[in-house]
Amino acid sequence: MTKRSATSNYSRRDALRMVAIGGAASVFAPNLLGKPALARTSTAKPTGRVIVGLGQEPTVFNPLMAHIEVDDGVHFSVFDALFRIDPQGVIQPNLAVEVPNQKNGGISEDGLKWRIRLRDDVRWHDGKPFSAEDVKFTLELIMNPNFRSWRTAGHALVRDITVISPTEISWRMEEAFAPYLSFLTETFIVPKHILEKEANPSNAAFNQAPVGTGAFKWGKRVPGDHLELVANLEYFGEGPHIERLVFKYIPDLTVLYTQFKSGDVDLVGQPYITPDHYREAKTLPNRVVTLVPRASFESFYLNLERPQFKELAVREALYAAIDKEAIIQGLYYGVPAPTETFMPKQSLYYNPNLPAHEYNLDRARKILDKAGWVPGRDGIRAKGGVRLSFANSTTSGDPLREQAQQFLQQTFAQLGVEMKISNLPAAVMWGEFWQQSQFDSVIVGSTYLIGADPDVTNRLHSRSIAAKGGRGSNNAQYANPEVDALLDKGARTFDPEARRAIYHRVQELVRQDLPFLPLYQSNSVQGQKKGISGVMPNGNTRTESWNALAWHWAS
Amino acid sequence: MSGFLLNRLSQSIVLLVIVSIIGFTVLNLMPGGPLAQFGLDPGMTQKDVERLAEQLGLNRPLWIQYLDWAWRLIQGDWGHSFRDGSSVLTVIGRHLSATLLLMGTSTALAIAIGSWIGIRGATHRYSLFDYCATVGAMVALSVPTFWFGLIGIYIFTLKLGWVPAGNMYTIGDGSVLDYLHHLILPSLVLSLVHVAIWSRYMRTATLDALSQDFIKTARAKGVSERRILLKHVVGNALLPMITLAGMQLPSILTGALVTETVFTWPGMGRLFLDSLGYSDYPVVMGLLIFSAILVVLGNLVADIVIATVDPRIRLA
Numbered sequence: 001m002t003k004r005s006a007t008s009n010y011s012r013r014d015a016l017r018m019v020a021i022g023g024a025a026s027v028f029a030p031n032l033l034g035k036p037a038l039a040r041t042s043t044a045k046p047t048g049r050v051i052v053g054l055g056q057e058p059t060v061f062n063p064l065m066a067h068i069e070v071d072d073g074v075h076f077s078v079f080d081a082l083f084r085i086d087p088q089g090v091i092q093p094n095l096a097v098e099v100p101n102q103k104n105g106g107i108s109e110d111g112l113k114w115r116i117r118l119r120d121d122v123r124w125h126d127g128k129p130f131s132a133e134d135v136k137f138t139l140e141l142i143m144n145p146n147f148r149s150w151r152t153a154g155h156a157l158v159r160d161i162t163v164i165s166p167t168e169i170s171w172r173m174e175e176a177f178a179p180y181l182s183f184l185t186e187t188f189i190v191p192k193h194i195l196e197k198e199a200n201p202s203n204a205a206f207n208q209a210p211v212g213t214g215a216f217k218w219g220k221r222v223p224g225d226h227l228e229l230v231a232n233l234e235y236f237g238e239g240p241h242i243e244r245l246v247f248k249y250i251p252d253l254t255v256l257y258t259q260f261k262s263g264d265v266d267l268v269g270q271p272y273i274t275p276d277h278y279r280e281a282k283t284l285p286n287r288v289v290t291l292v293p294r295a296s297f298e299s300f301y302l303n304l305e306r307p308q309f310k311e312l313a314v315r316e317a318l319y320a321a322i323d324k325e326a327i328i329q330g331l332y333y334g335v336p337a338p339t340e341t342f343m344p345k346q347s348l349y350y351n352p353n354l355p356a357h358e359y360n361l362d363r364a365r366k367i368l369d370k371a372g373w374v375p376g377r378d379g380i381r382a383k384g385g386v387r388l389s390f391a392n393s394t395t396s397g398d399p400l401r402e403q404a405q406q407f408l409q410q411t412f413a414q415l416g417v418e419m420k421i422s423n424l425p426a427a428v429m430w431g432e433f434w435q436q437s438q439f440d441s442v443i444v445g446s447t448y449l450i451g452a453d454p455d456v457t458n459r460l461h462s463r464s465i466a467a468k469g470g471r472g473s474n475n476a477q478y479a480n481p482e483v484d485a486l487l488d489k490g491a492r493t494f495d496p497e498a499r500r501a502i503y504h505r506v507q508e509l510v511r512q513d514l515p516f517l518p519l520y521q522s523n524s525v526q527g528q529k530k531g532i533s534g535v536m537p538n539g540n541t542r543t544e545s546w547n548a549l550a551w552h553w554a555s
Numbered sequence: 556m557s558g559f560l561l562n563r564l565s566q567s568i569v570l571l572v573i574v575s576i577i578g579f580t581v582l583n584l585m586p587g588g589p590l591a592q593f594g595l596d597p598g599m600t601q602k603d604v605e606r607l608a609e610q611l612g613l614n615r616p617l618w619i620q621y622l623d624w625a626w627r628l629i630q631g632d633w634g635h636s637f638r639d640g641s642s643v644l645t646v647i648g649r650h651l652s653a654t655l656l657l658m659g660t661s662t663a664l665a666i667a668i669g670s671w672i673g674i675r676g677a678t679h680r681y682s683l684f685d686y687c688a689t690v691g692a693m694v695a696l697s698v699p700t701f702w703f704g705l706i707g708i709y710i711f712t713l714k715l716g717w718v719p720a721g722n723m724y725t726i727g728d729g730s731v732l733d734y735l736h737h738l739i740l741p742s743l744v745l746s747l748v749h750v751a752i753w754s755r756y757m758r759t760a761t762l763d764a765l766s767q768d769f770i771k772t773a774r775a776k777g778v779s780e781r782r783i784l785l786k787h788v789v790g791n792a793l794l795p796m797i798t799l800a801g802m803q804l805p806s807i808l809t810g811a812l813v814t815e816t817v818f819t820w821p822g823m824g825r826l827f828l829d830s831l832g833y834s835d836y837p838v839v840m841g842l843l844i845f846s847a848i849l850v851v852l853g854n855l856v857a858d859i860v861i862a863t864v865d866p867r868i869r870l871a
Binding site: 049051057059060061065066068145146148150151152153183186202203207208222223224225226228244246248249250251252254255258259261262264424425426427428429430431432433434435444446447448449450456458459464466470471472473 | 585600607649822
């Protein structure tokens with residue numbers, strides 16, 4: 001997921017080819033999970049323990065069941081997927097021996113037939129050998145209507161899964177779907193020999209004491225407190241180097257930071273250090289505190305079916321009236337980075353040529369005047385009986401967002417625009433209110449990508465408007481036929497260069513149409529003790545613990 | 556006595572049904588729900604959310620959901636957590652011991668310290684000690700517990716380094732001494748409010764007992780002040796305290812929301828807060844019923860104990 005890695009995110013071979021051309025930074029990417037400096041010698045036993053502090057408690061340990069971000073750290077440590085995505089966005093083999101593509105014959109020219117070769121040296125934590133049957137079982141379990149599975153998009157297209165041999169499997173896709181490779185980096189393989197015996201896999205004992213193939217085995221869990229994983233000495237890859245990996249649950253973010261300061265926590269995980277502690281955290285002795293770009297993007301999100309927002313001029317005027325720099329510097333301590341798009345800047349698909357936002361109240365006024373939005377007696381602009389008045393919601397209890405709202409409310413008022421603040425608890429906010437587009441406008445921080453794949457059909461295709469019976473989460477109710485066509489084409493295209501052109505154009509169109517007013521791309525303030533090596537942020541995953549197998553204490 | 560018990564038991568069942576209906580209705584009418592947490596997931600489609608709602612039975616009419624839940628409850632099945640699939644009783648059981656340890660210690664501390672302050676305040680009325688105790692109690696009651704908690708962590712952990720920043724034990728240690736070390740700050744902070752309450756009640760009850768005729772008689776007979784205090788005053792003053800203790804039983808078991816959060820204590824209070832945050836209805840309902848049962852039991856036990864201690868009271 002980097003501009004530097006100007007190559008495919010599909011295969012090691014592509015990556016190496018482009019590295020040779022000049023992507024110097026990608027040199028270490030194919031080896032990231034492999035040997036170099038992080039490797040322990042085969043005789044060295046893992047030593048030490050790392051305690052990761054988390055703001056939410058991991059509770060879902062079957063990686064195929066519906067879960068949230070915080071569970072990912074456990075899944076990446078206990079399980080393996082067929083592929084793994086590295087920080088550069090290059091997909092690496094994990095349980096598979098190579099990443100299939102159209103050149104190596106792993107994916108047919110029409111994108112419909114997939115054939116995966118698997119490692120033959122992998123064992124489950126209980127000693128049983130891993131095989132293609134486990135992969136077949138996993139893909140079928142996801143689509144089992146009685147199983148409480150997580151995302152089914154992509155998997156729903158899989159047909160005719162065939163186990164060719166214990167180390168080879170193939171299937172047919174109902175239609176070509178390029179993002180599926182990215183989806184598979186987040187699809188962890190579960191053991192058939194344990195779960196096939198369960199009458200109801202959603203309530204299986206396995207879900208509370210999982211058995212995987214990963215670098216760490218299940219240790220013990222103290223609910224409400226912490227979870228302990230222990231090194232898997234039989235792991236097929238390099239690592240792990242630490243003996244124990246502990247996920248400690250600390251719900252209050254001030255307390256989380258305090259425990260980082262006091263040394264109770266070795267590494268701060270999600271939701272990381274709050275921006276207001278950034279400056280102080282940087283000065284702490286024996287701690288390393290860094291800003292890490294995330295794929296999450298904050299926007300002033302509009303419901304385009306509201307009459308106030310139907311006209312582009314209104315959206316342009318509101319955008320011009322947002323003093324982004326003041327919000328970022330004044331409220332967020334300079335931690336996030338301004339952006340014009342939903343695509344992370346580190347992505348191969350990021351379009352750097354989008355028009356730059358400029359805060360200009362006069363321009364905003366002129367746009368509204370020209371479009372015929374005239375101030376009424378109460379000072380609020382109106383046109384054709386529609387007042388330029390709307391509600392803005394965000395999650396209550398988020399003081400920084402609430403301050404940003406108040407700031408915008410005052411700025412908009414200078415334009416003759418009335419914004420009412422109407423905040424809701426998170427459990428209410430992101431339910432039907434958000435999913436069924438019942439809001440006027442919201443301030444939301446969300447991720448648009450799965451892994452590093454640029455496909456955003458679920459967020460921006462007109463077929464994805466849930467409020468109109470669609471199946472996705474295009475909550476702005478954005479509809480642009482050209483964007484729809486591009487997204488359809490992008491999902492069928494496997495060539496990264498061709499896809500880059502497609503998603504650059506999508507970003508241009510979305511920046512032009514402004515279904516949401518882009519604010520900034522998030523940076524997380526990550527902190528760890530000085531002695532821990534091998535921690536490597538990866539914006540293509542949702543967890544800081546994606547490569548805990550490479551962590552080790554400097555001796 | 557058996558008539559009293561039967562009467563109270565039937566009243567309790569009606570109470571539990573009412574509590575459960577109100578709780579279930581309010582909880583389920585809250586917009587959002589357990590699937591809201593997936594609203595921002597880029598890979599979850601609307602169909603995925605609908606499928607999960609169906610699997611969890613959330614798409615059925617509310618009254619059917621309630622009857623189904625109640626019927627299972629009667630059969631001893633408290634349901635399964637939406638979050639991790641564990642049975643509700645298992646989830647509650649996992650957090651109960653942590654809360655019992657923290658609340659038990661702080662309650663014992665509160666009763667011991669509070670009673671002592673109350674009795675001494677009453678016997679030394681309008682002394683410097685009494686005034687200080689009164690002002691101290693007012694402060695303890697007025698200032699939020701989390702503030703005491705954060706100040707305690709700042710002073711005793713970050714500045715002085717005497718006690719840990721929180722947690723129930725050091726991961727990898729877990730010896731008795733380690734538990735006690737971790738228990739000091741949260742139990743003291745948590746006991747502050749209860750010390751204040753107990754000391755005020757105890758002071759009033761002691762003063763009340765001291766003004767009784769039998770005390771005057773005892774004094775006239777030449778019984779020593781120490782004996783009067785221990786034998787006659789404290790015994791009588793403790794009677795209303797039993798009711799208070801009974802009423803506190805549910806709070807002992809359901810935990811201290813804020814203190815458990817500030818001190819990273821894996822107890823029932825945090826479980827309740829988390830479950831509410833995730834709209835994990837089965838667990839929230841389980842905790843609600845559990846608390847309601849404790850309230851009923853606490854009051855019942857208090858009544859019985861009082862009747863046993865004070866022969867003038869008859870249960871009918």
